[in-house]
Amino acid sequence: MKNRTTGRSAFLALLKDEGITHLFGNPGTTELPIMHALKDHPDLTYVMAMQESLVVAIADGFSRASGRLVACNVHVAPGLGNAMGALYNAQFTGTPMILTAGQQEQGHGLMEPLLYGPLVRMAEPLVKWAVEVTRLEDLPRIVRRAAKVATTPPTGPVFISLPGDILNAEAGIELGRSTRVDARVRPSTEALQALAQRILKAQRPVIITGDEIVKSDALQQAADFAAAIGAPAYQQSAPYGAHFLSEHPCYIGALSRAQKQVRELLAPHDLLIVLGADPLRMSVHSETEPLPEGLPIVQIGLVDWELGKNFGAEIALKADVRETLRQLTPLLRELGGGALQARAQERMAELSAKNWSARRRALVAQIEAARERTPIDPDYLALQVADAMPQHGILVDEGLTSARYMTALWPYRDRYNYHGLASGGIGWGLPASVGVSLANPDRPVVCYSGDGSAMYSIQALWTAAHHKLPLSVVIVNNGGYRIIKQRLLSFHGDDNYIGMDFADPPVDFAGLARSLGCESLRISDPNELKPTLSEAFGRPGTKLIEVMVSNAVN
Numbered sequence: 001m002k003n004r005t006t007g008r009s010a011f012l013a014l015l016k017d018e019g020i021t022h023l024f025g026n027p028g029t030t031e032l033p034i035m036h037a038l039k040d041h042p043d044l045t046y047v048m049a050m051q052e053s054l055v056v057a058i059a060d061g062f063s064r065a066s067g068r069l070v071a072c073n074v075h076v077a078p079g080l081g082n083a084m085g086a087l088y089n090a091q092f093t094g095t096p097m098i099l100t101a102g103q104q105e106q107g108h109g110l111m112e113p114l115l116y117g118p119l120v121r122m123a124e125p126l127v128k129w130a131v132e133v134t135r136l137e138d139l140p141r142i143v144r145r146a147a148k149v150a151t152t153p154p155t156g157p158v159f160i161s162l163p164g165d166i167l168n169a170e171a172g173i174e175l176g177r178s179t180r181v182d183a184r185v186r187p188s189t190e191a192l193q194a195l196a197q198r199i200l201k202a203q204r205p206v207i208i209t210g211d212e213i214v215k216s217d218a219l220q221q222a223a224d225f226a227a228a229i230g231a232p233a234y235q236q237s238a239p240y241g242a243h244f245l246s247e248h249p250c251y252i253g254a255l256s257r258a259q260k261q262v263r264e265l266l267a268p269h270d271l272l273i274v275l276g277a278d279p280l281r282m283s284v285h286s287e288t289e290p291l292p293e294g295l296p297i298v299q300i301g302l303v304d305w306e307l308g309k310n311f312g313a314e315i316a317l318k319a320d321v322r323e324t325l326r327q328l329t330p331l332l333r334e335l336g337g338g339a340l341q342a343r344a345q346e347r348m349a350e351l352s353a354k355n356w357s358a359r360r361r362a363l364v365a366q367i368e369a370a371r372e373r374t375p376i377d378p379d380y381l382a383l384q385v386a387d388a389m390p391q392h393g394i395l396v397d398e399g400l401t402s403a404r405y406m407t408a409l410w411p412y413r414d415r416y417n418y419h420g421l422a423s424g425g426i427g428w429g430l431p432a433s434v435g436v437s438l439a440n441p442d443r444p445v446v447c448y449s450g451d452g453s454a455m456y457s458i459q460a461l462w463t464a465a466h467h468k469l470p471l472s473v474v475i476v477n478n479g480g481y482r483i484i485k486q487r488l489l490s491f492h493g494d495d496n497y498i499g500m501d502f503a504d505p506p507v508d509f510a511g512l513a514r515s516l517g518c519e520s521l522r523i524s525d526p527n528e529l530k531p532t533l534s535e536a537f538g539r540p541g542t543k544l545i546e547v548m549v550s551n552a553v554n
Contacts, residue, residue: 002172007136008037014143020071024059028075030102033167050459052079054431056086061435063095065416071098077117085425087126090157092423096150097157105165123159132161136169140176152181153302186323196331202271209243210236212276212301214415218322225329226250230347236277240422242412251356254407259286267292274299276321278306375550376526378402386410388533396447398429401483402476427456437469447473452481464542465517473544475509478551485553513544524548
């Protein structure tokens with residue numbers, strides 16, 4: 001005899017069995033069956049956000065800060081539409097996510113009722129798989145497959161449309177079992193030998209690392225590899241995670257997204273080693289290619305789309321970064337012997353004057369010159385935030401122009417202690433920090449956000465306050481869209497900033513935070529930064545610190 005159950009209860013039971021502990025959502029009429037069933041699943045925490053884009057961004061932050069599968073639920077066609085920008089972000093970072101939306105009852109949808117839309121077609125461009133449940137008996141197979149697809153590299157979001165009649169139906173069904181695909185594959189012996197020989201042949205190799213360092217938990221292995229060959233290591237040009245141990249002697253910093261600058265930086269090298277990255281993703285068009293002509297590439301990663309995507313690779317291995325490096329590094333040491341060891345030590349000695357730690361010292365001295373400047377210099381604010389944060393804290397960064405030096409100031413020490421905006425779609429940082437804090441309740445989290453970005457998602461503060469999260473949100477208030485002003489001036493020589501200011505009337509972020517249940521304060525004196533930030537970051541609870549900074553464009 002199969003157990004009789006309702007679709008709504010089976011859906012929640014399936015999520016829990018797939019490892020889901022939090023369901024992120026914004027309820028509507030078509031989601032009421034799920035809300036009705038939640039009382040029978042008290043071990044599943046429902047996290048409500050006040051708009052669907054926030055729902056997905058909070059779930060995205062939770063997954064990025066934990067490496068776990070997440071589930072979120074939005075409301076029919078307009079709700080899915082609201083969520084699309086955040087879903088774009090999640091697709092960009094390969095977040096393993098099951099996104100569901102309630103759908104009108106089958107048959108009723110044919111009549112095109114209010115809020116109806118073709119949910120599967122809407123979601124398909126941004127997910128790995130999209131499907132609508134048409135029989136209750138198929139629900140277990142669909143949820144199990146969705147979880148498997150979302151968590152199998154290259155990971156990413158999936159979408160399920162849940163018609164009301166399926167959720168309310170009752171039948172005898174088997175829930176099946178969970179499947180996880182172990183993708184920690186390593187190259188063949190022959191491929192590893194060829195790669196090792198190619199690396200040993202290089203006189204001036206350079207390393208670029210990316211997000212697969214985080215996903216495969218390969219921070220230490222990447223550091224050991226760099227030390228074994230004495231190569232400088234850079235973070236990919238979109239620095240949105242902890243992609244290398246900052247204080248390691250081989251780490252230099254993040255590549256910029258200026259093609260000419262990157263080309264000049266890479267020109268002295270004779271081999272580019274790419275570890276789990278889209279290494280040279282740029283922002284704006286340039287006639288200059290970022291890769292120097294003739295620079296060969298070897299590349300390792302599970303996201304095969306990125307292998308040789310824009311620049312052909314001499315060797316491209318579809319393999320897990322950590323597992324590959326665990327085999328490659330000792331092989332290099334064995335084949336290279338004492339000569340490699342001596343050469344690596346010599347190279348690392350040369351890097352000591354220009355690695356991340358040395359560059360940070362010089363940068364701090366430069367920034368400190370602005371310590372008394374009023375209005376507050378945004379670079380000085382970034383330094384004070386980095387210095388005030390507890391060592392075990394987590395930084396969520398969407399400061400854009402005000403955070404231009406943040407990755408050069410806040411050190412990556414573990415795979416989850418830094419999360420930055422990846423796709424460029426602003427408004428992600430504040431809700432993502434809520435998810436990051438939910439996933440790490442024992443670690444203080446600091447969100448560093450520009451004022452323009454914060455206004456896309458400010459109501460996420462309510463969710464943080466409701467859950468009493470140890471989250472500090474620093475809003476950098478320069479009264480406008482500074483990055484757009486900079487580009488208008490740079491690209492067109494135009495300083496007529498139409499539609500780029502929040503000056504008339506100004507936005508009161510401290511007041512907004514109080515209205516959403518958060519403690520708040522405002523700082524305009526640079527001398528107040530260090531004591532105020534240090535004290536706030538060490539206290540429990542959600543708080544917003546609005547910092548009034550210079551609105552100078554350059």
